[in-house]
Amino acid sequence: xxxxxxxxxxxxxxxxxxxxxxxxxxxxxxxxxxxxxxxxxxxxxxxxxxxxxxxxxxxxxxxxxxxxxxxxxxxxxxxxxxxxxxxxxxxxxxxxxxxxxxxxxxxxxxxxxxxxxxxxxxxxxxxxxxxxxxxxxxxxxxxxxxxxxxxxxxxxxxxxxxxxxxxxxxxxxxxxxxxxxxxxxxxxxxxxxxxxxxxxxxxxxxxxxxxxxxxxxxxxxxxxxxxxxxxxxxxxxxxxxxxxxxxxxxxxxxxxxxxxxxxxxxxxxxxxxxxxxxxxxxxxxxxxxxxxxxxxxxxxxxxxxxx
Amino acid sequence: xxxxxxxxxxxxxxxxxxxxxxxxxxxxxxxxxxxxxxxxxxxxxxxxxxxxxxxxxxxxxxxxxxxxxxxxxxxxxxxxxxxxxxxxxxxxxxxxxxxxxxxxxxxxxxxxxxxxxxxxxxxxxxxxxxxxxxxxxxxxxxxxxxxxxxxxxxxxxxxxxxxxxxxxxxxxxxxxxxxxxxxxxxxxxxxxxxxxxxxxxxxxxxxxxxxxxxxxxxxxxxxxxxxxxxxxxxxxxxxxxxxxxxxxxxxxxxxxxxxxxxxxxxxxxxxxxxxxxxxxxxxxxxxxxxxxxxxxxxxxxxxxxxxxxxxxxxxxxxxxxxxxxxxxxxxxxxxxxxxxxxxxxxxxxxxxxxxxxxxxxxxxxxxxxxxxxxxxxxxxxxxxxxxxxxxxxxxxxxxxxxxxxxxxxxxxxxxxxxxxxxxxxxxxxxxxxxxxxxxxxxxxxxxxxxxxxxxxxxxxxxxxxxxxxxxxxxxxxxxxxxxxxxxxxxxxxxxxxxxxxxxxxxxxxxxxxxxxxxxxxxxxxxxxxxxxxxxxxxxxxxxxxxxxxxxxxxxxxxxxxxxxxxxxxxxxxxxxxxxxxxxxxxxxx
Numbered sequence: 001x002x003x004x005x006x007x008x009x010x011x012x013x014x015x016x017x018x019x020x021x022x023x024x025x026x027x028x029x030x031x032x033x034x035x036x037x038x039x040x041x042x043x044x045x046x047x048x049x050x051x052x053x054x055x056x057x058x059x060x061x062x063x064x065x066x067x068x069x070x071x072x073x074x075x076x077x078x079x080x081x082x083x084x085x086x087x088x089x090x091x092x093x094x095x096x097x098x099x100x101x102x103x104x105x106x107x108x109x110x111x112x113x114x115x116x117x118x119x120x121x122x123x124x125x126x127x128x129x130x131x132x133x134x135x136x137x138x139x140x141x142x143x144x145x146x147x148x149x150x151x152x153x154x155x156x157x158x159x160x161x162x163x164x165x166x167x168x169x170x171x172x173x174x175x176x177x178x179x180x181x182x183x184x185x186x187x188x189x190x191x192x193x194x195x196x197x198x199x200x201x202x203x204x205x206x207x208x209x210x211x212x213x214x215x216x217x218x219x220x221x222x223x224x225x226x227x228x229x230x231x232x233x234x235x236x237x238x239x240x241x242x243x244x245x246x247x248x249x250x251x252x253x254x255x256x257x258x259x260x261x262x263x264x265x266x267x268x269x270x271x272x273x274x275x276x277x278x279x280x281x282x283x284x285x286x287x288x289x290x291x292x293x294x295x296x297x298x299x300x301x302x303x304x305x306x307x
Numbered sequence: 308x309x310x311x312x313x314x315x316x317x318x319x320x321x322x323x324x325x326x327x328x329x330x331x332x333x334x335x336x337x338x339x340x341x342x343x344x345x346x347x348x349x350x351x352x353x354x355x356x357x358x359x360x361x362x363x364x365x366x367x368x369x370x371x372x373x374x375x376x377x378x379x380x381x382x383x384x385x386x387x388x389x390x391x392x393x394x395x396x397x398x399x400x401x402x403x404x405x406x407x408x409x410x411x412x413x414x415x416x417x418x419x420x421x422x423x424x425x426x427x428x429x430x431x432x433x434x435x436x437x438x439x440x441x442x443x444x445x446x447x448x449x450x451x452x453x454x455x456x457x458x459x460x461x462x463x464x465x466x467x468x469x470x471x472x473x474x475x476x477x478x479x480x481x482x483x484x485x486x487x488x489x490x491x492x493x494x495x496x497x498x499x500x501x502x503x504x505x506x507x508x509x510x511x512x513x514x515x516x517x518x519x520x521x522x523x524x525x526x527x528x529x530x531x532x533x534x535x536x537x538x539x540x541x542x543x544x545x546x547x548x549x550x551x552x553x554x555x556x557x558x559x560x561x562x563x564x565x566x567x568x569x570x571x572x573x574x575x576x577x578x579x580x581x582x583x584x585x586x587x588x589x590x591x592x593x594x595x596x597x598x599x600x601x602x603x604x605x606x607x608x609x610x611x612x613x614x615x616x617x618x619x620x621x622x623x624x625x626x627x628x629x630x631x632x633x634x635x636x637x638x639x640x641x642x643x644x645x646x647x648x649x650x651x652x653x654x655x656x657x658x659x660x661x662x663x664x665x666x667x668x669x670x671x672x673x674x675x676x677x678x679x680x681x682x683x684x685x686x687x688x689x690x691x692x693x694x695x696x697x698x699x700x701x702x703x704x705x706x707x708x709x710x711x712x713x714x715x716x717x718x719x720x721x722x723x724x725x726x727x728x729x730x731x732x733x734x735x736x737x738x739x740x741x742x743x744x745x746x747x748x749x750x751x752x753x754x755x756x757x758x759x760x761x762x763x764x765x766x767x768x769x770x771x772x773x774x775x776x777x778x779x780x781x782x783x784x785x786x787x788x789x790x791x792x793x794x795x796x797x798x799x800x801x802x803x804x805x806x807x808x809x810x811x812x813x814x815x816x817x818x819x820x821x822x823x824x825x826x827x828x829x830x831x832x833x834x835x836x837x838x839x840x841x842x843x844x845x846x847x848x849x850x851x852x853x854x855x856x857x858x859x860x861x862x863x864x865x866x867x868x869x870x871x872x873x874x875x876x877x878x879x880x881x882x883x884x885x886x887x888x889x890x891x892x893x894x895x896x
Contacts, residue, residue, distance in 0.1 A: 149844060150838060153834070193365075207370075
């Protein structure tokens with residue numbers, strides 16, 4: 001029998017959300033309050049299984065009395081708080097943040113971003129034509145200034161990293177949300193194979209000295225890929241199928257089962273296309289995995305289709 | 308945690324310096340990186356690997372930290388390198404032609420040619436400046452200021468000849484009535500006896516008699532505000548920390564003075580280092596801290612030497628350590644931490660991450676430092692100049708202190724005059740002195756020139772016009788006039804100054820110094836620089852009006868949605884140039 005800790009009853013906090021009084025449990029975030037009252041706030045660096053990184057600034061809302069906008073994903077509600085999610089200031093911030101991201105990053109595989117952009121009228125192209133891809137991003141020195149003339153908009157476009165049979169790292173799509181680093185580090189996996197390196201616009205996700213993944217501390221659990229919001233990290237199989245045009249998410253079925261490798265009992269969700277497993281994930285609300293798996297559960301399923 | 312290390316060993320020299328950290332923890336990462344850099348001049352894979360082994364840090368994380376700081380290089384670099392300042396005050400004083408000469412004679416800036424471009428070195432009164440560094444068994448550093456191409460070329464080849472620069476000097480040295488600068492340039496900064504003979508440690512004695520709450524009351528009633536730029540009431544900060552039941556409490560003295568055009572804290576530390584140590588001790592006593600960290604920017608070798616001397620002499624005479632000055636139960640000690648070339652580490656929460664051995668990225672607030680600061684404990688963070696006001700308050704009394712300055716801005720203030728000004732340097736004046744009076748004190752613009760503009764408060768501050776010189780320099784008047792005193796920068800531009808290039812340097816500075824954590828600042832500072840280049844170079848995307856609009860919109864999102872003060876203020880000076888100096892019309896014409 002699973003014992004679920006229900007804890008002490010929580011007090012309710014009343015606040016004003018876009019002019020309406022709402023009550024949410026003490027300790028909830030503004031984002032929780034929005035979700036509870038049916039408002040959808042776009043988020044990128046927020047992860048339901050991770051601590052807020054506060055980095056992407058897509059979810060900023062206006063709180064009365066605060067000089068700056070505040071990140072709804074991490075700011076806890078307070079009694080009497082007056083929050084606006086749809087003010088002109090919030091809309092402008094969201095539009096600019098999405099434009100800035102879109103102008104520097106390939107968001108073509110980021111779910112929902114097109115809807116958000118058209119909803120607020122974002123146009124990333126207005127910062128000018130994109131600079132060509134750069135192969136030297138791993139070697140850039142902090143504080144060393146690149147001479148520019150403003151004729152092109154700097155981007156993080158760069159060659160895709162394929163150095164192992166399981167993962168593809170396409171950092172031209174990376175928005176620096178910190179989720180992969182947090183999942184790899186002390187929040188879940190404790191492998192610490194990757195970190196944020198460099199500084200400013202040259203900041204990047206990297207192993208030590210940008211060494212290839214097989215030489216790093218990576219254990220191929222795939223938990224970084226699970227939390228990546230943009231498709232910068234992907235499973236090689238999915239990546240290859242997308243490349244050759246055979247990835248068809250519409251036709252895929254998802255079946256949740258239990259991993260047979262050991263006694264932990266992780267939930268697996270098998271993504272099946274044309275009677276073939278193409279990807280394995282785990283439900284984020286599973287009390288066993290919280291969405292995480294190990295290399296065996298994540299990748300060790302070829303024998304199933306050995307017909 | 309099992310560490311997976313690279314299969315690369317350090318050299319013998321690297322191993323020896325890293326082994327000294329055996330048994331220590333993560334918070335020694337920055338000192339260990341410095342030790343390797345001081346010894347060999349760069350951080351090799353073997354050295355980083357060995358640091359990770361000794362301090363038990365995952366290599367990817369240590370790499371992330373090492374690659375955050377501009378003074379460290381993760382690719383091979385010769386032992387000798389000269390950092391040539393190209394920032395605001397140096398730019399006004401010929402840094403560009405200096406760099407052009409260096410490019411001609413030594414080759415383009417870079418590790419191979421032995422010289423690098425550097426952000427503000429904090430010696431703006433002696434611009435243009437350069438800092439020569441040579442790694443070795445004893446690392447050597449030499450400040451060249453003011454310098455010229457010939458000297459830089461000679462020192463780049465021969466290496467620095469001595470550790471120190473010249474003695475701290477202020478134009479007002481010896482003038483009666485000075486409080487903060489009274490010893491600077493007058494008293495031997497290495498002598499504790501001289502310090503005591505000029506009233507040193509009388510304030511700590513008073514503090515021990517008053518007790519912690521008495522000290523906090525005096526500082527609160529004196530209405531002392533932070534001098535680092537944000538002007539937060541110091542007494543409130545101390546009180547909020549002192550009340551936290553969690554122990555230990557920490558004190559951090561923010562000496563990471565990196566705002567371009569700011570050099571007041573350097574002069575205080577070089578000219579009156581014991582005052583900094585005594586002030587920290589009083590603050591530690593008041594806020595219940597047992598340990599203080601003095602976070603000193605990496606580019607201040609002379610201040611480092613003098614502060615180390617001051618701390619060791621203070622320890623010898625029981626002004627630091629256990630039961631200080633015979634006061635049972637009051638123990639306090641100070642550790643110096645050297646920054647390594649990152650403006651952002653002067654942000655009050657980034658400084659914690661840097662000390663703890665993580666990347667110097669600001670934290671999201673709340674929680675505030677007084678609740679959860681360094682190592683997650685209640686922490687007071689104060690700027691050097693703020694702290695040095697405390698002995699003045701305790702010796703003169705808070706009532707006398709409030710009679711200096713104005714109702715809303717009490718005490719005196721240090722201003723850093725640089726740029727096109729006859730007698731650059733740090734000046735101490737009471738709050739309420741007008742900008743014009745301050746400029747007169749420094750001799751105004753050089754003869755035959757006209758004042759064009761004054762950058763007030765630093766790169767994160769704003770411009771004022773020549774017709775605004777009657778502005779009283781107080782927090783309230785600056786606010787009412789839509790500008791800020793910031794960290795006390797008064798950078799003067801005359802009619803020979805190239806405003807466009809000056810603005811481009813400000814934009815480049817913020818781009819280079821953004822930590823990269825949040826989108827508005829990481830990408831916004833880049834878009835700001837690009838748009839400004841088009842505007843200044845008159846190469847618009849379609850029209851200059853459109854580029855102006857882009858600048859304003861990017862500026863607005865940086866100000867409203869960035870995590871910390873760097874991004875929030877990265878647009879201030881450029882906005883004020885467009886609107887207050889009328890550069891918008893000039894650029895659009």
